[in-house]
Amino acid sequence: MKQRIALTLGVACMAYAALASAKVGPDEAGKLGKDLTPVGAEKAGNADGSIPAWEPAPKHGNLSGEFPHDEKIDAEKPKFTINKGNLAQYEAKLTEGHKFLLKTYDSYKMNVYPTHRQVDYPAEVKEATVKNAGTCEMIGTDTLDNCKLGFPFPIPKTGAEPIWNHKLKFRGDYAKRYNNQMIVQRDGQFVLTKIIEDAAFYYGSPSKQVPLTKDSGEFLRYLSRTIAPPRLAGTFILVHEKAGTGEAGRAAWLYTPALKRIRRAPTVCCDNPYEGTDGHQFYDQVDMFNGSLERYNWKLVGKKEIYIPYDSNKIAGNTIKYKDLVRPKHLNQDLPRYELHRVWVVEANIKQGTSHTFGKRVMYLDEDSWNIVAEDDYDNRGQLMQFHEGHLVVAYNIQAASTVPEVIYHFNSGRYFITAAFNEDKPYDLSVKYNDDYFNASSVQKMTTK
Known part of the structure; x- marks a missing residue:
């Protein structure tokens, strides 16, 4: 009997080891802060200098009121412009989505500017990242230890x-933001949806x-309240975001004025449409990607140099009106x-026996900000x-970065x-607190x- 118990425990331990991702060794972890930045990017620029070395910007600015x-x-002025006519010259450094847009629309172009690498994080976050390299483990795809x-x-x-680096990126302690959304028709017409979002960050919070x-x-709590248009106003979505799946994972609630009560909402997940988007955004597309990873097999393809939206202050700022953007x-x-x-x-490929509207997803993560x-x-x-x-915009006021706005092309x-x-x-x-x-x-x- 003892032998059977021992054998069972041994098999369980081997299964756990197979599911858990390995920590990196001291030699690799020692590169952080030397050849690598404290959060894992290459400090040096590329061979021809078109990507410069990392030069983090100092913290500055107010916590509220600043675009x-x-x-x-x-x-700065653009260095050059990519369009349908010169696409072949640059396509090796483009996403498939950008290539599709350039090939499909004569009016689509990409203005390319000098590259800057100024993203930095608070000292506590960088020190903790170095420690995590030797301690943090993943069990399966959704449990961290x-x-x-x-x-x-x-x-x-x-x-x-x-993907977990993206999900757990530092964003301060608390945040309130106005989230304006637009479904843009082929002729350029759109209706504005206005949402106010509150968030409390638990894992990535120095305090x-x-x-x-x-x-x-x-690791975070989130509340959204839709305030316009009238047909959607008064809708609330509450999420307690957790690592794990099933009952151990995300807990969500939904309030709609028609029902006049808040109720548990397991459908706030995956490829179910986000309330009020008419199917143009899935729940797991909020913040580019969020939620469970369990439906996919995840492959680390490697690193690549590509043209990406960056330092996008102009289209995130208050000098541009929506009618100018659309x-x-x-x-x-x-x-x-x-x-x-x-x-x-x-690269994420759908697992056999599961389902999602997307059979494959290829994601591109900025090395400096994740x-x-x-x-x-x-x-x-x-x-x-x-x-x-x-x-992507750099938040100098808290030393972080985020993507605003985000666009989904159908x-x-x-x-x-x-x-x-x-x-x-x-x-x-x-500056808010909850x-x-x-x-x-x-x-x-x-x-x-109220």
């Missing part, structure tokens, strides 16, 4: 690890430093800024059906969807009566 801006960068505050996998070995372990996985079939491409950067390329900045999405026949583009309909725009409202407010119970279902129910 993204950098006077020096914003005054021995991870604290910093990026969990600065030297990734599997495809799921960079909280809530660790992730195999037994405890909550054009038929695609954004007004006079406005976005593209730079050459190194990215991590991750933000997903672009995603090629394929249907289950292998055809490119969507392209998701995040325009190639089957010719429409596109803009989200996370706040040009005509207020910028992020990172009590934990603000993000409870009972508290949200009370808000609906």
